[in-house]
Amino acid sequence: MAGVSARVTLNEAGRLAVLQEMRADKRVWVLGEDVARGGLWGQYRDFHDEFGAERIVSTPISESTIMGAGLGAALVGTRPIIEMRIFDFVMCAMDELVNQIAKVRYMFGGQATPAVVVRMPHGMWRNSAAQHSQMLEAWFAHLPGVTIATPSTAEDQAGLLVTAIRSDDPVLFFDPKDLWGVEGDVPAVIEPIPFGKARVMREGSDLTIVTWSALTPQVGEAMETLAKDGIKADVLDLRTIWPWDIDAVAASVKKTGRLLVAHEAVEVGGFGGEVVATIVDRLGPQNIKAAKRIGAPRVPVPFSPPLENEIRVTPEKIVAAAKAAMV
Amino acid sequence: MAGVSARVTLNEAGRLAVLQEMRADKRVWVLGEDVARGGLWGQYRDFHDEFGAERIVSTPISESTIMGAGLGAALVGTRPIIEMRIFDFVMCAMDELVNQIAKVRYMFGGQATPAVVVRMPHGMWRNSAAQHSQMLEAWFAHLPGVTIATPSTAEDQAGLLVTAIRSDDPVLFFDPKDLWGVEGDVPAVIEPIPFGKARVMREGSDLTIVTWSALTPQVGEAMETLAKDGIKADVLDLRTIWPWDIDAVAASVKKTGRLLVAHEAVEVGGFGGEVVATIVDRLGPQNIKAAKRIGAPRVPVPFSPPLENEIRVTPEKIVAAAKAAMV
Amino acid sequence: MTTDNATPGGAGHNAARLKELFRTMVRIRAFEETAMAAHQNGEMPGPLHVSIGQEGVAAGVCANLRDDDRLTSNHRGHGHALAKGAQPDAMFGELFGRESGYCKGKGGSMHIADFSVGMLGANGVVGGGIPIAVGAAQGLKMLGSNAVAVCMFGDGAANRGPFLEGLNWAALYKLPVLFVCEDNGVAAFTATASVTAGPGVSARAESLGVPATGVDGNDVAAVDAAVGRIVAGIRAGSGPHLLHAKTFRWTGHTSTDAAAWRDPAEVEAGKARCPIARLRATLFEAGVSGAECDAMVTEAAAEMQASRTTANAAAWPAGAVAYDDVQDTGAMKWQA
Amino acid sequence: MTTDNATPGGAGHNAARLKELFRTMVRIRAFEETAMAAHQNGEMPGPLHVSIGQEGVAAGVCANLRDDDRLTSNHRGHGHALAKGAQPDAMFGELFGRESGYCKGKGGSMHIADFSVGMLGANGVVGGGIPIAVGAAQGLKMLGSNAVAVCMFGDGAANRGPFLEGLNWAALYKLPVLFVCEDNGVAAFTATASVTAGPGVSARAESLGVPATGVDGNDVAAVDAAVGRIVAGIRAGSGPHLLHAKTFRWTGHTSTDAAAWRDPAEVEAGKARCPIARLRATLFEAGVSGAECDAMVTEAAAEMQASRTTANAAAWPAGAVAYDDVQDTGAMKWQA
Numbered sequence A, B: 001m002a003g004v005s006a007r008v009t010l011n012e013a014g015r016l017a018v019l020q021e022m023r024a025d026k027r028v029w030v031l032g033e034d035v036a037r038g039g040l041w042g043q044y045r046d047f048h049d050e051f052g053a054e055r056i057v058s059t060p061i062s063e064s065t066i067m068g069a070g071l072g073a074a075l076v077g078t079r080p081i082i083e084m085r086i087f088d089f090v091m092c093a094m095d096e097l098v099n100q101i102a103k104v105r106y107m108f109g110g111q112a113t114p115a116v117v118v119r120m121p122h123g124m125w126r127n128s129a130a131q132h133s134q135m136l137e138a139w140f141a142h143l144p145g146v147t148i149a150t151p152s153t154a155e156d157q158a159g160l161l162v163t164a165i166r167s168d169d170p171v172l173f174f175d176p177k178d179l180w181g182v183e184g185d186v187p188a189v190i191e192p193i194p195f196g197k198a199r200v201m202r203e204g205s206d207l208t209i210v211t212w213s214a215l216t217p218q219v220g221e222a223m224e225t226l227a228k229d230g231i232k233a234d235v236l237d238l239r240t241i242w243p244w245d246i247d248a249v250a251a252s253v254k255k256t257g258r259l260l261v262a263h264e265a266v267e268v269g270g271f272g273g274e275v276v277a278t279i280v281d282r283l284g285p286q287n288i289k290a291a292k293r294i295g296a297p298r299v300p301v302p303f304s305p306p307l308e309n310e311i312r313v314t315p316e317k318i319v320a321a322a323k324a325a326m327v
Numbered sequence C, D: 001m002t003t004d005n006a007t008p009g010g011a012g013h014n015a016a017r018l019k020e021l022f023r024t025m026v027r028i029r030a031f032e033e034t035a036m037a038a039h040q041n042g043e044m045p046g047p048l049h050v051s052i053g054q055e056g057v058a059a060g061v062c063a064n065l066r067d068d069d070r071l072t073s074n075h076r077g078h079g080h081a082l083a084k085g086a087q088p089d090a091m092f093g094e095l096f097g098r099e100s101g102y103c104k105g106k107g108g109s110m111h112i113a114d115f116s117v118g119m120l121g122a123n124g125v126v127g128g129g130i131p132i133a134v135g136a137a138q139g140l141k142m143l144g145s146n147a148v149a150v151c152m153f154g155d156g157a158a159n160r161g162p163f164l165e166g167l168n169w170a171a172l173y174k175l176p177v178l179f180v181c182e183d184n185g186v187a188a189f190t191a192t193a194s195v196t197a198g199p200g201v202s203a204r205a206e207s208l209g210v211p212a213t214g215v216d217g218n219d220v221a222a223v224d225a226a227v228g229r230i231v232a233g234i235r236a237g238s239g240p241h242l243l244h245a246k247t248f249r250w251t252g253h254t255s256t257d258a259a260a261w262r263d264p265a266e267v268e269a270g271k272a273r274c275p276i277a278r279l280r281a282t283l284f285e286a287g288v289s290g291a292e293c294d295a296m297v298t299e300a301a302a303e304m305q306a307s308r309t310t311a312n313a314a315a316w317p318a319g320a321v322a323y324d325d326v327q328d329t330g331a332m333k334w335q336a
């Protein structure tokens, strides 16, 4: 059956990717809370049976040490997958991530190889409120020393995880927890997907829409609505925001003359600003008719469904922003 | 002698501001490492003698608790100044800052008043290397619930600190540690300076330069050089990056048609992207001739002087970027 | 239940006090059961962590607190809030995301707060309440109050750094704070013993200069008595204390977790230690009839059911509410 | 000094071993004095934290380590690095920001690392090395090595959360790690006792399941003996251990800090406990002459002076070096 793909969820796609890499490389292991029971999201289901307690390490609620021990173990030559359960808890481990993991290679003049993958399921997910819903991926683009994966499909979840595990860089892997259930075709042998190459969701000539992570389905809906209304969008899912596919976005905006960046995170200070500023400078403002962003308003994520809906970036809002860019 | 101003350093200006507010309001107090001895930077010199150990609280090296205890004390009605010594150590207290301080008011529907000032001396300072030099102020613009002060003159240090201490919002106060010694005139009674109003450093018609915090002197030098070369820059020091003076910047760019944002921090993902994206959208790209940024390259801060100089944003680099914006 | 006078429970329990403790516990139980039913019925969004089986700790601790005593709680905080004096209408309103909720629907189950009765908030971060509680105690001391701060947290939280920092801090400044480790033996889906080294939370506290007392958390009278003594001492200036209360969580981690991995025999044994059943037996000996107890149970169920109904009928918050309470300066404005 | 064979020092010190310990200590002392002179002379940028007076700890600990044993250090780490086997040329090169430095000049004094001898780096964050050390130990165990990890930190670091988390973790997984608390009584400009509650660091460790041993850190033979025993146990699978070594810092926090607030009498008394002078007396009794000791001192001074000279003559790193070693994918390229 090798070579045949299976239709699986994004969650399962990630699980298969880690399984493949752990079977291939004994140095790869997982640490995090509850991982021996499969992890909070079942993303390590049955791993404990296969790999045992040495490689599937259920940890205390000690985020600083989960992160920092992962680094220490990498420094002696193992390749840890640091499971952070929910992104917001990474705030308990920021010294280890920001001051240590991102900097050791540089500070030590290249002696260290912090080959860790930090998995951090992020984003809004069923009314989890302000401390369990954050999307701060933009922060890490501003942090030298790390790469950042932000997949949105099962295929990309699998392929980018394989790349992440094989990478010698610290990879911050933002699992899109609202998309655990989306399905895709994952091959029996999962090939790595290179970082920094956008995925084309649709080709069009009127307007470029750039997105990533959990907002991708909303953008997908919006682009269909726009098409019905006669607006042909060129739509790119960046898949990784560091590095990101500047060339592809620039080429698209050169063609369409209009840019809209859409992300689930707060608009102010989000990565959308980086995309706009980079592209405007690269192409020259005079060669662009519109450069817009859409993201959440600058408020914490509220609990109540109508409030959460109020601040969510919806297909309707994306359509409206796209139309505003067409004038 | 009331009303007469004194020529003092930025460090002393801040000291005088806190002194004035602590004398006026018994609820104001300071906690942080070594503050009883005046603080690492002498910014609380002699305070312990005047206010005693109850209001000048020298703490253990427990950043999480310095930050979190500050919040708890605010929730019962005191007004703490949380001294973080050097910004980089805030990474040890990010849960308390990001998940608690920034969110309690919102999560609790307005019941909480997290009236804290978090002082975090930041930026490059005499070859302090990667873990003592960071400038991540941009991150917090992306964090709902906080305001952000980034002064660069003694006058602004004093006036913004007074505003910060009187504010019911959590204020993240980025002391520009490389500028402790710059002098200015501080009045006997320090008036609050409102957040969100830029300071005009120079008026001009050819190009708008926007900056803040420790890069301001470099921009000041660059604007003089540019003037000699016949380029008249309109130069704004934002002073606070949340809120920031969108109106003033937009009005300036409307006049000059050209925008350059200069900051000490890494260019990628910095607040410059936010400024560019906001202004480009507000004015329309077609009405702008150039919109550029300059910041540090995306590398950790190196120790060695020639390496640090290599990545620093210098007056020469700012001049070059400004000239590139003139074509 | 919040007493006016913070009567130390130690000095001989009388039936009236025991009845109040019973009432608090059955109200918590009823709240949690009603919340679970509502959650399973789709009336409540988001995750739900209930404290069934742990009622003795919340009731026994809070019976010794005044309204101006402050309490920080964790993700499993309904019992703490109720016992501290929060009202079920506003609690259910919050659980259901309604405008009538304590936080106008912005917080939900994991962020219930009622500052008017000194409940400074539940917390979605394990251990998140520890530094906040010590700071509250420091603030109270500075303001010259003799109120105390109480910090409720689980056994899982004792493995996070803030435990060390917060307890050292409290001991150092001799702060009026009571740390309550509500030890139900589990942390999410893991037995806490399997991820915790050393002789236990009391030893950890003592190594940080905080005296500790162990108590059977399912014996509410014992909790009440111990806390009465301890809080009186703290109020008199003794400095911080830790209470290690052993208890048992009847359910899974969240209301959708069946906790199938737990040993059924252990669960049976745990349930047999029900704090409510236990107090009922004591009350019977003290002359309080089963019928009287049943009446309290029925009353509590009715109260919570009524709050559930009220909350279900309450208005949803308007969209503009999403933009309120962020900050004074630099807040986004709502646009209809 | 790194021995081939990790000879446990416990089994009877002989003069040869004591001489090696002496040599390590005087080399550290000479390194620090030379660095201070260079700093005061403007040869060295950035802050400088020296360990004069604390040499006994670094020497006694590292005498029991192999090259493949790993060590994490703190901001006051020159002695640890030297004792672990790092070379003064590359250390001075790093202090002076030269290309010849261990980190090509990118790290400086606070970030010296020499992975080739198991020195995993100094750290600018107090307590930052603790989780890294436990992770290194976990990795070593996983790889089937019998090497150990050693974590050096100051008394100030025992008030940070990672202390609790890291020690619990090490005990839980029975990791081969030795925690060394180098207790010089001060943390920056504050007496550590004034910000630390409870009976001390050993009690903290034991409460987390990590056995602890106290030692006079200024008695290098005692340190050597204790560590010899402990490391042999750890290597044999005993799990983690904490060594609490009392010592004394002769200087201020940084080389520009006069530490005027310290009681001069206390400083005098501290200096009187000089670990080098003490071992010199012991050596004398063991038949090693003062002249022989003097020769080692002179040799060390000359060695460090030579390294200082070499480093001062070394090339500065080229601008492009600032862009190296960030990351493989997504790195910025240097443009001349």
Ligand SMILES: Cc1ncc(C[n+]2csc(CCOP(=O)(O)OP(=O)(O)O)c2C)c(N)n1
Pocket: A033, A061, A063, A085, A089, A092, C075, C076, C124, C125, C126, C127, C153, C154, C155, C156, C157, C184, C186, C187, C188, C192, C249, C253
């Ligand atoms: C810092 C942090 N890490 C992880 C989690 C996820 N989490 C929520 S509750 C919980 C278990 C907490 O156990 P305990 O403190 O014993 O409380 P209990 O649920 O038993 O009442 C975990 C791991 C979290 N909320 N915060």
Ligand SMILES: Cc1ncc(C[n+]2csc(CCOP(=O)(O)OP(=O)(O)O)c2C)c(N)n1
Pocket: B033, B061, B063, B085, B089, B092, D075, D076, D124, D125, D126, D127, D153, D154, D155, D156, D157, D184, D186, D187, D188, D192, D249, D253
């Ligand atoms: C997390 C953190 N907080 C504060 C500092 C600033 N700082 C540097 S050294 C030091 C004192 C450390 O004391 P100790 O651990 O006892 O080491 P010693 O300097 O005595 O060798 C402090 C507070 C820091 N580097 N990191």
Ligand SMILES: [Mg+2]
Pocket: C154, C155, C156, C182, C183, C184, C185, C186, C187, C188, C192
């Ligand atoms: Mg528990």
Ligand SMILES: [Mg+2]
Pocket: D154, D155, D156, D182, D183, D184, D185, D186, D187, D188, D192
């Ligand atoms: Mg010390």
